[in-house]
Amino acid sequence: GQTQACGTTDGLICSIEKVLHNLTDNTILQPVTNLVGALVDPQTGVLSPLTKPLDSITDVETGALGPVTEIVDTLVGPEKGLLDPTLDAVNDLLTGNTRSTTDGGLIDLVQGTVGNLLDNTPLAFVGNLVDTLVDPDSGALAVLTGPLNGLTDIDTGGLGAVTELVDALAGPEKGLLDPTLDAVNDLLGGPSAAADNDGLIDVVDGTVGNLLDNTPLAFVGNLVGGLVDPQTGVLSPLTAPLNDITRGQSGVLGPVTTLVDNLVGADQGALDPTLDAVNDLLSF
Incomplete structure (x- = not known):
């Protein structure tokens, strides 16, 4: 606009x-x-x-x-x-105006989004089943999905703006939720690398620091660190094993850390700009 x-x-x-x-x-x-x-x-x-x-x-x-x-x-x-x-x-x-760089209609977009979520995971067969059913050219339901795809085509369809709205939210390239969908894909697909092989406790500790450091509530962050730090925290007998098992590169549950890091990680998390802004507000 x-x-x-x-x-x-x-x-x-x-x-x-x-x-x-x-x-x-x-x-x-x-x-x-x-x-x-x-x-x-x-x-x-x-x-x-x-x-x-x-x-x-x-x-x-x-x-x-x-x-x-x-x-x-x-x-x-x-x-x-x-x-x-x-x-x-x-x-x-x-x-009724569209400016998206995405081609095709709503069904094409749904197929791409499902693929973005499930490809190369144990649930990839679900995405293949969806394609078999809804593909506008060859799917079992093409008699329905073909006309719908044409009607919602971004370039030529009368309802192309609907597809653009969905694309802005969940499109597999630049959609608002794309980082989250990518992270869920990583989680479903198995272990993937988190920065510096951090574990879940490391990421949570960093996120709390990102939110509270240099604010009047910094003591809360220090208190959290004093409790959960996997090396020195009071609860380290519990948090150290959890941190190890969730390390991004080597932990069995590393994808959990990758998902959390992609959402609220202190460096490149999807919500990092919001956390930074809240930190600025609290710093006043």
Whole structure:
């Protein structure tokens, strides 16, 4: 969706306005967003005597509550927000416009997503069964799935925007849930390498640190470490064996650690930007 500039600050009110524009521009709901802007815009809105100070205090660069805006931007910001692909796809669904680089229709996408989840795992036969049933060209149900696939084709179908929305969520290349699906595939497929052969306790300890370090709640992280650290923690007789058995490269349950690391790992986890933003907020 197209966004519009707001005011002269980079605060929470402007951020919310941009998100609304991203969601509704060029759709039948755009008048609603325009009305919201007319009310809350910190420079020109009817409520600007209230919203301007709020926008200023939440300015990312200068406001005391800037981290609040950073969290919102990390989640739904119109450029790099975690949910931005989904918001774009909803905008496309409302306007009928599609911009996805994915080819084909909804059935093609479902086949790709199932393959992304199950290929090279003991459950791969389920994916093959799905293909045998729903493939729009050769499947047993092709008489139904073929026309549906054509109707939802991103380039030519009248309902192509539906496919783009699903692609933004679960597409096997750039979907919002793709890192999670990849991690589940790793878990189902057997042991795979986690960074530095870390175990589950190592990853959890790092995640807690990523969330709480350098904040007033850092003592909670230190307390957790003092309890669960597999080398020195009070509970190390329990946590050390668990850590060993879940090591990414050598543990029998290493894929569990890989899955957790892909979700909340302190370096490249899917939710790492959100955890960083919460840490910034708590650091205030």
